Amino acid sequence: MSEDQKRILEQQLWNIANTLRGKMNADEFRDYILGFIFYKYLAEKMELFANDILKQDGISFRSLTATDSQTLEIVEAVKEESLERLGYFLKPDELFSEVVKRGNNDVEGQSNFILEDLQKILTNIQLSTMGTESEDDFDNLFEDMDLNSTKLGKSPEARNEIVVKVLTHLDKIDFKLESTELDVLGDAYEYLISQFASGAGKKAGEFYTPQEVSMILAKIVSTGKDKLRSVYDPTCGSGSLLLRVAREVKEVSNFYGQELNRTTYNLARMNMILHGVHYRKFDIKQEDTLEHPQHKDLTFEAIVANPPFSAQWSANPLFTTDDRFSQYGKLAPSSKADFAFVCHMVHHLADNGCMAVVLPHGALFRGSAEQHIRRYLIENRNYLDAVIGLPANIFYGTSIPTCILVFKKCKESPEDVLFIDASQHFEKVKTQNVLREEHIEKIVSTYRNRLEEDKYSKRATLQQIADNDYNLNIPRYVDTFVTEESIDINQVANELKSLENELKDIDQRIASFCVELNITTPF
Known part of the structure; x- marks a missing residue:
């Protein structure tokens, strides 16, 4: 076709x-x-x-x-x-x-x-x-x-x-x-x-990740692989992100997902079946992922997610003994579940796996418990592989800038973390910013080859991140400052003087016309 x-x-x-x-x-x-x-x-x-x-x-x-x-x-x-x-x-x-x-x-x-x-x-x-x-x-x-x-x-x-x-x-x-x-x-x-x-406003994020963002996540977690034993999305929505991963490889043996909203959960199962995924190859559950995880004893080779940004969760003290969170010493704040989802996903990540999660920019630099969790993941575990800054206004229902965090338990480059600032690389279409194929390819190729490019990407050492007190705000690592051209004050003064002389000539010509026409001059 x-x-x-x-x-x-x-x-x-x-x-x-x-x-x-x-x-x-x-x-x-x-x-x-x-x-x-x-x-x-x-x-x-x-x-x-x-x-x-x-x-x-x-x-x-x-x-x-x-x-x-x-x-x-x-x-x-x-x-x-x-x-x-x-x-x-x-x-x-x-x-x-x-x-x-x-x-x-x-x-x-x-x-x-x-x-x-x-x-x-x-x-x-x-x-x-x-x-x-x-x-x-x-x-x-x-x-x-x-x-x-x-x-x-x-x-x-x-x-x-x-x-x-x-x-x-x-x-x-x-x-x-x-x-x-x-x-x-x-x-x-x-x-x-x-x-x-696209027409659902703020509710759109409940069931759909924009295709261009899905492509970036899918290409990242499938890097270097043509087959995946398993792929998991803890907030799977309509299942589109899981299916996008399948397009990047020859075969995915099993799909796993969890979704809270009942209607969206139905949509995800329909979507799987419609794409020819055999019922034995997918396991989509309906429940609150953080409060009631449904795939407790499983690990996954690829994990992708676009969790609800800064959602609330219980942060129940009982979770300090939960295997997903106990090692960190602190729980993500109840008002912002971003790092609760990260901890959950890291727990389910296989040793040879890769996970990519979309988060609001605040997750990069907020302090207190979130800073504590970031420090543990980097200093104690060295799981963070890359930080990718995306343009603002590319998600349905919100204009906030977002980022992608990539984690691996066995990093090919354990000595550094790759930072990519793609925030200025997009095309504006009406009121929405859109990532085109060339923007996606640039992000993915930069990640896969760990390229450094002036004002776009930088490999930061673990010591540099520690020196920044585990603040992952991208401008701390990728210098995007553009020096403005110097201004020749004398040249500007001369141009102003020349303009002033031209104005005097024009005023004299207008005055002579007024005399010829026998009318009052305007000045």
Whole structure:
């Protein structure tokens, strides 16, 4: 698929999404449209899988609607295979296109009212997984799609009309699932998530990291590797950051994540499945990561995160005996959980691993407990590998400048820490600052090669950092001061004198014109 075709597809989906825009707020219509797309994906994947199984018998899956024992036996056999391989099951009459036919009165003798039928199908997808390995991955995936909500329309008929309209438009789009080389639907889904994030204001950070920042994090943690045993995001949002890491390597064996918000947690699981990640290869949990970690005994080869900036947490004194925090002697302050997330991530980092986390700039220089934790990580452990300053106003919902901290337990350059000041390298697009490909490449290549460049990057020794009392503020290490050009005062004085003489000449000419015209001179 060409870039032009891809853009056309993305625009088609966004236009369909906007069919619901007038009915509800952005958060709500996001959940419906992404849910409908996900249902279409599951149905088409199911049909392709079933038809492949039945091909040798010359049977199509959607034709198996009879209720005789032989047909039911075939359907049951397909179900068993589907639950093992796909993790879920849909009956022939539950396929997306079949529901659309009923909604458009294309099925003789049936009403076009499909809401109850559709709600039941969405529930059946989840029920089909009960008692199987994939049960947790499909549990309540569609809970945010209440088809009886008055947000869709005041009457059942009005709600049915808008749902049929949306499904009909979606049914006309070919997601090319039969092509294993293309991830058309996955890319389109990512596009929609980013579009919703750009219009979600302060709430956007709950579920989406801007793609250019995701690329930097993913490229950093995958440096020197083409396969990763595991990748983890303790605040995974929609899962986009995890999936971005997978694009940078040939293979990721397992994906792990945790997310507090229930709706966003559902979105992350959908996103994984839509990108073809097998249900056995991802483990996304819903809970508060700091208070109730769900992957306690695991370490990960790559860790990426964009935690909520300076969020509050309990800082319960009981955590001083928690293995994640006990070694530091102090807990991150309750008003700012930034270093609580750092400590949590460092605890889960494998010895051969790399972690990259986005934090607000304040985390580089704030004192008290945060300074104490920074000192321990650098002086006692020597885990800090790089500090990267990003431009302000590149995150949705906040204009504050941010940074990326990179940690490794086994550093290739144990004698120093690389500081990169990329804060002035961006392109302004309307009200948002944007990192272009060349800006991303410059950051990544500077990090990978540990390059020093005047006014951009510097390798600081551990002693220099200690001399700065473990203050990591980037200008202390990367000198960005630009000397202004000297001014020749005599030349400026002469230019002013010349201008003054020109003004006198002009005044005399104006006065002579006024005399000729017999009018009063203006001065």
